[in-house]
Amino acid sequence: MKKPFLRFFFSIIIISLILNAAQAQTRKALTFDDFIKIKRVSDPQISTDGRTLALVITAMSLEQNRGNSDIYLVPVSGGDPVPFVFGPAADFSPRWSPDGKQLAFISSRSGSPQVWVIPTTGGEPRQLTDFPGGVNSFAWSKSGRFLLVASSVYPDCPDLESNRRKFEEQAKSRVKARIYDHLLFRHWNSWFDGTRSHLFLFPLDGGNPVDLTPGDYDTPPIALGGELDYSISPDEREIAFVRNVDPELKLGLGTNNDVFLTSPDGRYLEKLTASRANDIDPKYSPDGRYLAYRAMSRPGFEADKLDLIIYDRQKKTFTNLTEKIDYSLSEFLWAPDSRSLYFLCEEKARTALFRATWPEGRIEKVLEGHYLSSIRISPDGRTIYALKQSINHPADVYSIDPARKTLKQLTDVNGKLLQALEMNPAEDFWFQSEGDPVHGLLLKPPFFDPGKKYPLLMLVHGGPQGAWSDQFHYRWNAQMFAAGGYVVAMVNFHGSTGYGQAFTDSISGDWGGKPYRDIINAVNYLREQYNFIDKTRLAAAGASYGGYLVNWIAGQTDIFNCLISHAGVFDLRSEYGATEELWFPEWEYRGTPWTNPEMYQKFSPSYYVQNLKTPTLVIHGANDFRVPLEQGLQFFTSLQRMGVPSKLLYFPDEDHFVQKPLNAQLWWKTVLDWLATYLKN
Numbered sequence: 001m002k003k004p005f006l007r008f009f010f011s012i013i014i015i016s017l018i019l020n021a022a023q024a025q026t027r028k029a030l031t032f033d034d035f036i037k038i039k040r041v042s043d044p045q046i047s048t049d050g051r052t053l054a055l056v057i058t059a060m061s062l063e064q065n066r067g068n069s070d071i072y073l074v075p076v077s078g079g080d081p082v083p084f085v086f087g088p089a090a091d092f093s094p095r096w097s098p099d100g101k102q103l104a105f106i107s108s109r110s111g112s113p114q115v116w117v118i119p120t121t122g123g124e125p126r127q128l129t130d131f132p133g134g135v136n137s138f139a140w141s142k143s144g145r146f147l148l149v150a151s152s153v154y155p156d157c158p159d160l161e162s163n164r165r166k167f168e169e170q171a172k173s174r175v176k177a178r179i180y181d182h183l184l185f186r187h188w189n190s191w192f193d194g195t196r197s198h199l200f201l202f203p204l205d206g207g208n209p210v211d212l213t214p215g216d217y218d219t220p221p222i223a224l225g226g227e228l229d230y231s232i233s234p235d236e237r238e239i240a241f242v243r244n245v246d247p248e249l250k251l252g253l254g255t256n257n258d259v260f261l262t263s264p265d266g267r268y269l270e271k272l273t274a275s276r277a278n279d280i281d282p283k284y285s286p287d288g289r290y291l292a293y294r295a296m297s298r299p300g301f302e303a304d305k306l307d308l309i310i311y312d313r314q315k316k317t318f319t320n321l322t323e324k325i326d327y328s329l330s331e332f333l334w335a336p337d338s339r340s341l342y343f344l345c346e347e348k349a350r351t352a353l354f355r356a357t358w359p360e361g362r363i364e365k366v367l368e369g370h371y372l373s374s375i376r377i378s379p380d381g382r383t384i385y386a387l388k389q390s391i392n393h394p395a396d397v398y399s400i401d402p403a404r405k406t407l408k409q410l411t412d413v414n415g416k417l418l419q420a421l422e423m424n425p426a427e428d429f430w431f432q433s434e435g436d437p438v439h440g441l442l443l444k445p446p447f448f449d450p451g452k453k454y455p456l457l458m459l460v461h462g463g464p465q466g467a468w469s470d471q472f473h474y475r476w477n478a479q480m481f482a483a484g485g486y487v488v489a490m491v492n493f494h495g496s497t498g499y500g501q502a503f504t505d506s507i508s509g510d511w512g513g514k515p516y517r518d519i520i521n522a523v524n525y526l527r528e529q530y531n532f533i534d535k536t537r538l539a540a541a542g543a544s545y546g547g548y549l550v551n552w553i554a555g556q557t558d559i560f561n562c563l564i565s566h567a568g569v570f571d572l573r574s575e576y577g578a579t580e581e582l583w584f585p586e587w588e589y590r591g592t593p594w595t596n597p598e599m600y601q602k603f604s605p606s607y608y609v610q611n612l613k614t615p616t617l618v619i620h621g622a623n624d625f626r627v628p629l630e631q632g633l634q635f636f637t638s639l640q641r642m643g644v645p646s647k648l649l650y651f652p653d654e655d656h657f658v659q660k661p662l663n664a665q666l667w668w669k670t671v672l673d674w675l676a677t678y679l680k681n
Helices: 002-026 160-172 245-252 415-419 478-482 502-504 512-527 545-556 573-576 583-588 598-602 605-611 628-642 663-679
Strands: 040-046 054-061 068-074 082-087 091-096 102-107 116-117 136-140 146-153 195-201 230-232 240-245 258-261 267-271 279-284 290-295 307-312 317-320 329-334 342-347 348-355 363-377 386-391 393-401 406-409 426-433 434-444 456-460 489-493 534-542 562-566 615-619 647-651
Touching: 040 386, 054 091, 068 091, 082 102, 082 116, 091 136, 102 136, 116 307, 136 230, 146 230, 160 245, 195 240, 230 279, 240 267, 240 279, 258 279, 279 329, 290 329, 307 329, 329 363, 342 363, 363 393, 386 545, 426 512, 434 512, 456 478, 456 512, 456 545, 456 663, 478 489, 478 663, 489 512, 512 534, 512 545, 534 545, 534 598, 534 663, 545 562, 545 605, 562 663, 573 583, 573 598, 573 628, 605 628, 615 628, 615 663, 647 663
Parallel strands: 456 489, 456 534, 534 562, 562 615, 615 647
Antiparallel strands: 040 054, 054 068, 068 082, 091 102, 102 116, 136 146, 146 195, 230 240, 240 258, 258 267, 279 290, 290 307, 307 317, 329 342, 342 348, 348 363, 363 386, 386 393, 393 406, 426 434, 434 489
């Protein structure tokens, strides 16, 4: 009996190996055509009865040159998501009604984004709101009697109807000029048009919406805000919201977001927080006793550590729950029993999930080593739901058992497409630089052969207080670079997040110092440690601060065969006069160009034009107000005047990012052709 069984057993193994080998042979490297077909999963929401998840899936279309978001449902046990709200218009932000009978969502199907509802049993959606400025976000009250709605309004208009008339007048006006008498007149990719985002109480019984935040201020705030930035107490007697009323905001200097309290009729107003630093993300505990929020401690510093603060509404006391944790909170939620909270922190290119018990203040790590986001909790508090992704797998929905500290995959939205692709996982590496251990991720090309030599591509992240993470990045996708036959290295240099606040702080006032030397030391380390890296074929590419560091590298060394700079700062002085959030350069460069000119000169790439030698591709968008177009033009002009082989890829319809599918297609073709020209020929 044993011998036939063994023969059968080994036959199964051999067949399995043959099938796996055949499958591997049919796989291919990632191409742009594959990349653009990958569906993007976001915003999972657990139903009131805890049985179903609603999620948003966005598909990109080259033909329509845009993405379209639809809402899908999937049981919490897992399976294939089923389309529930779909159509040619964008449908997003699904939110279950408290009684579980309806699903509300934002849709642009009527021409502007408004709140719609659909019965959870199915049927036709019905439009709920008709705000003239559209709906930016919304939330249900616990009773389901009303919504909190954020919408853009003209603050000098007394009601929504007068707002509607003014919106119509502005649309019809043939004069598009504007007059400004304060700074922060444009932000990110849009000019200030006189409107503000206000928070409304929207009764579902047909009553008139109540403007809870009148005045010339934004709720949610225009910058440095949280996940939602408003919340209603379970007894529906109080509403917490965030806004910035600091006069410095009109000078582009205000990081002073504060938590305010108001009543449902808007007649009561109290400023809860006193710090002049950033306070965001208010969330009431389910029992209503506490209000938790995230807070920074240093005014003017946008990358300060975010702590979790608990406000006891009875005792009127504040407690910093995460003071002893040296990581910044990215998101948090209350457990249904109001006795514990769960939160995520960046940790060494991934995230860690923590649980804090309250009021004991005990904190334990639930999970580490994964890249998680969008955490939600089941009504019984026993299960956490989250999106999980990695460098070789786009986001899917997972369930987490906090007691057992285990993960279970629930969806496989791109499974069939991914099975046909050869994509390697990220590998961690550490090296010493500037007296500290510095971390990086290494990605090998598909069908990697250790006996071959591969060019090294160094990707430089933005921020600068950011990090490369083990995630499937849709703008700077490491797999797309590796598919060209390159070993891709991503270094989390000094200034990166996820390695303690002191490490993050170390870049301020030292933009071209330690981070630059970290990159050079990483190149030397990788060339020495990995025999498959061709020491003679090197490139570096980056965007935003990464673009700045590439510009800086161009004037400091010629070890790279070619460079790619996207939206990079070139001249620190002129950048100060053209960017929007002035708190950023004034913190990073220790003052203004006239109070500290030495700093603006010391680390400005524009002062090293005479050293430019390396062939460089420069990329910039016309609607980039964070790093304005002129920065890219100055760099390209300098390269051309120095006779350096260079190209300018200019997007008249993009901002700091390239988001339109056809533009992304051109971006990838231009970038990969540039690398191939200097690394393969």
